[in-house]
Amino acid sequence: xxxxxxxxxxxxxxxSGHTACxxxxxxxAIRNIAKVLGKEIIIYVPASCLSVFNGLFPxxxxxxxxxxxxxENTGAAISGLSRxxxxxxxxxxxxxxxxxxxxxxxxxxxxxxxxxxxxEDVIYICYDxxxxxxxxxxxxxxxxxxxxxxxxxxxxxTKGKQDFKKDIPLIMMAHSVPYVAxxxxxxxxxxxxxxxxxxxxxxxxxxxxxxxxxxxWGYEQSKTVELGKLAVECGMWFLLECENGRLKxxxxxxxxxxxxxxxxxxxxxxxxxxxIAELQESIERKWEFYKGYAELTQRLYxxxxxxx
Amino acid sequence: MRRVVGSNYATSHAVMxxxxxxxxxxxxxxQTQMVEHIAKFINDGIMDCEYINVESEHSAISAVxxxxxxxxxxxxxxxxxxxxxxxxxxxSAGGLRLPIVMGVVNRSVGSTGGIxxxxxxxxxxxxxxxxxxxxxxxxEVHDMILQxxxxxxxxxxxxxxxxxxxxxxxxxxxxxxxxxxxxxxxEFLPKYEARHSYLDPKDPIASGIVTPREYRQEFxxxxxxxxxxxxxxxxxxxxxxxxxFGRDHSGLIETEFVEDAEVILLTLGTVTSTARGVVRELRxxxxxxxxxxxxxxxxxxxxxxxxxxxxxxxVGVYDRSVSFGVGGPHYLEVRNALFDSDVPVIDFIGxxxxxxxxxxxxxxxxDVLLEAAKSGKAKRNIEWVNTRGVVLG
Numbered sequence: 001x002x003x004x005x006x007x008x009x010x011x012x013x014x015x016s017g018h019t020a021c022x023x024x025x026x027x028x029a030i031r032n033i034a035k036v037l038g039k040e041i042i043i044y045v046p047a048s049c050l051s052v053f054n055g056l057f058p059x060x061x062x063x064x065x066x067x068x069x070x071x072e073n074t075g076a077a078i079s080g081l082s083r084x085x086x087x088x089x090x091x092x093x094x095x096x097x098x099x100x101x102x103x104x105x106x107x108x109x110x111x112x113x114x115x116x117x118x119x120e121d122v123i124y125i126c127y128d129x130x131x132x133x134x135x136x137x138x139x140x141x142x143x144x145x146x147x148x149x150x151x152x153x154x155x156x157x158t159k160g161k162q163d164f165k166k167d168i169p170l171i172m173m174a175h176s177v178p179y180v181a182x183x184x185x186x187x188x189x190x191x192x193x194x195x196x197x198x199x200x201x202x203x204x205x206x207x208x209x210x211x212x213x214x215x216x217w218g219y220e221q222s223k224t225v226e227l228g229k230l231a232v233e234c235g236m237w238f239l240l241e242c243e244n245g246r247l248k249x250x251x252x253x254x255x256x257x258x259x260x261x262x263x264x265x266x267x268x269x270x271x272x273x274x275x276i277a278e279l280q281e282s283i284e285r286k287w288e289f290y291k292g293y294a295e296l297t298q299r300l301y302x303x304x305x306x307x308x
Numbered sequence: 309m310r311r312v313v314g315s316n317y318a319t320s321h322a323v324m325x326x327x328x329x330x331x332x333x334x335x336x337x338x339q340t341q342m343v344e345h346i347a348k349f350i351n352d353g354i355m356d357c358e359y360i361n362v363e364s365e366h367s368a369i370s371a372v373x374x375x376x377x378x379x380x381x382x383x384x385x386x387x388x389x390x391x392x393x394x395x396x397x398x399x400s401a402g403g404l405r406l407p408i409v410m411g412v413v414n415r416s417v418g419s420t421g422g423i424x425x426x427x428x429x430x431x432x433x434x435x436x437x438x439x440x441x442x443x444x445x446x447x448e449v450h451d452m453i454l455q456x457x458x459x460x461x462x463x464x465x466x467x468x469x470x471x472x473x474x475x476x477x478x479x480x481x482x483x484x485x486x487x488x489x490x491x492x493x494x495e496f497l498p499k500y501e502a503r504h505s506y507l508d509p510k511d512p513i514a515s516g517i518v519t520p521r522e523y524r525q526e527f528x529x530x531x532x533x534x535x536x537x538x539x540x541x542x543x544x545x546x547x548x549x550x551x552x553f554g555r556d557h558s559g560l561i562e563t564e565f566v567e568d569a570e571v572i573l574l575t576l577g578t579v580t581s582t583a584r585g586v587v588r589e590l591r592x593x594x595x596x597x598x599x600x601x602x603x604x605x606x607x608x609x610x611x612x613x614x615x616x617x618x619x620x621x622x623v624g625v626y627d628r629s630v631s632f633g634v635g636g637p638h639y640l641e642v643r644n645a646l647f648d649s650d651v652p653v654i655d656f657i658g659x660x661x662x663x664x665x666x667x668x669x670x671x672x673x674x675d676v677l678l679e680a681a682k683s684g685k686a687k688r689n690i691e692w693v694n695t696r697g698v699v700l701g
Binding site: 039055056057062065069070072076079090114117 | 363366368371375380382396404509519520
């Protein structure tokens with residue numbers, strides 16, 4: 001049964017009183033994710049915006065058990081928590097790690113890969129705001145091509161990030177784990193149903209959620225949802241789901257309006273025609289790749305449809 | 309059950325008997341056999357435990373911090389570079405007051421070092437909030453793993469603990485070890501009941517939430533207090549263990565011939581065994597030499613050292629590590645313990661990178677001490693033993 005928004009409980013698991021910025025995509029996504037996960041969970045948060053805006057001692061916005069130690073160990077910490085729950089006979093408790101894109105794509109990639117390879121019984125959620133926002137907007141492996149950050153500034157020699165976004169969901173699919181999905185704060189029905197599916201699946205589950213950052217991306221705080229919709233329309237974000245090796249594309253992008261998406265954000269405003277063309281070309285290649293990958297995996301692993 | 313085993317086996321067996329429930333570990337010479345023995349115990353069905361074959365030591369310590377924070381008795385072990393890689397997390401284990409036990413098989417860290425014993429892996433970890441104990445024999449490693457859980461889990465302590473043993477000298481040397489039976493361990497070490505750190509949805513707590521400057525200092529002060537309390541607990545647990553198992557390891561320090569000693573050498577680890585022979589030989593020759601085996605490095609038994617050394621005329625300190633430009637880390641502790649004494653205190657740095665510390669080396673240390681006792685002063689405070697280009701004394 002697919003969840004509807006009205007099925008979510010009134011009560012927050014990630015409660016109000018947290019200190020995220022107005023319009024924070026991560027906070028919005030996490031609030032809904034937590035409602036689907038319910039109270040029988042343990043949350044691990046590595047160093048990230050979330051580890052700060054979820055409250056500092058003696059306050060905590062989480063109403064469920066919470067653990068935090070360092071930056072790069074989410075995969076390992078949730079492994080330890082999951083095994084401890086097994087020893088305690090608490091099989092009903094879901095262990096969930098929520099990390100940022102830096103903590104996932106860069107410094108935490110090794111521990112993430114190890115936990116996935118061992119098929120630990122955990123959910124790993126990456127909220128992707130495409131840079132190190134907690135330390136004040138430095139580029140991460142997940143920062144898209146062209147974006148200006150404080151470490152890929154617009155200068156005389158280069159303008160914005162010269163490299164391309166690291167495709168972590170694809171890396172996770174290569175680990176052959178039971179469930180890998182991408183979602184977006186702007187598609188809450190798709191998001192909550194993916195969280196539900198993750199919760200109902202055993203083994204290692206990975207979810208990467210598009211989460212706009214108002215100060216980091218430089219846009220109007222009321223435009224978070226609109227931006228997320230445009231991202232999926234133009235192909236800067238794909239809604240995907242890979243179950244037991246079978247990739248499914250949840251929403252066909254129109255592959256247009258890239259420029260509209262870019263111009264809404266301060267981080268892309270400097271981009272010239274050449275840079276935009278490069279970016280357009282890269283996302284079109286990515287789209288072709290995913291279409292082909294979906295067809296191939298449906299053929300290899302069986303399944304009804306390559307896209308919805 | 310008496311068996312001829314190396315320290316890695318002795319440790320693994322004790323970990324099994326301690327009914328540890330989560331282990332995460334990564335292989336590194338000379339600790340590797342430990343991860344192998346435990347894997348075999350589990351696969352043979354004689355050990356019931358969650359074993360996480362992590363992809364690094366950083367993940368090993370992260371995972372056991374998480375499992376111990378969730379209220380489950382946990383263990384890890386490492387050596388050298390592995391301990392250095394864990395460094396960042398050691399502060400979390402101490403800060404969260406988690407009674408994790410770690411077997412450290414000492415080995416030198418870094419370039420111009422190899423795979424042999426040195427204490428520059430564990431001693432630089434002294435400020436992370438972990439207890440550190442150094443052992444001399446494979447029997448002592450085994451016994452200290454069992455004692456370690458009881459010390460760490462004591463509500464006056466609630467701090468993690470490292471049991472440090474000399475790489476290769478203990479890990480790859482077999483000797484007869486009395487391996488404890490399950491029933492006697494169960495009587496000595498009760499099941500772990502988590503009262504301060506558990507992660508249970510029925511009673512949610514926040515473990516490790518970022519702490520602002522208004523609160524950090526009191527947490528640190530409590531760790532300091534617990535470390536001081538641990539001195540009593542180490543002694544009590546040693547007595548409990550001796551009552552139960554008939555083996556007395558003397559708690560914080562062990563002494564030989566110190567009562568009327570004019571010169572006293574303070575050792576750590578296996579060098580103690582060599583020094584025992586030398587000090588007995590000196591006694592036969594009528595030299596008033598004494599020996600102190602220091603077992604606890606954190607907490608450091610400064611009061612006991614001061615008391616034992618109060619009538620000595622020269623005190624020597626053996627160091628298997630260096631704080632460059634200053635001296636050995638152990639020497640600094642002893643200088644602090646004897647700060648109001650005018651007795652010469654001499655540091656003997658030697659055995660680095662696993663270089664053998666032979667009887668002749670220990671004899672040369674005592675010669676220097678006897679000379680200093682006679683003249684009332686040290687020629688040099690920092691001596692490098694058996695070092696090319698350096699003449700002792």
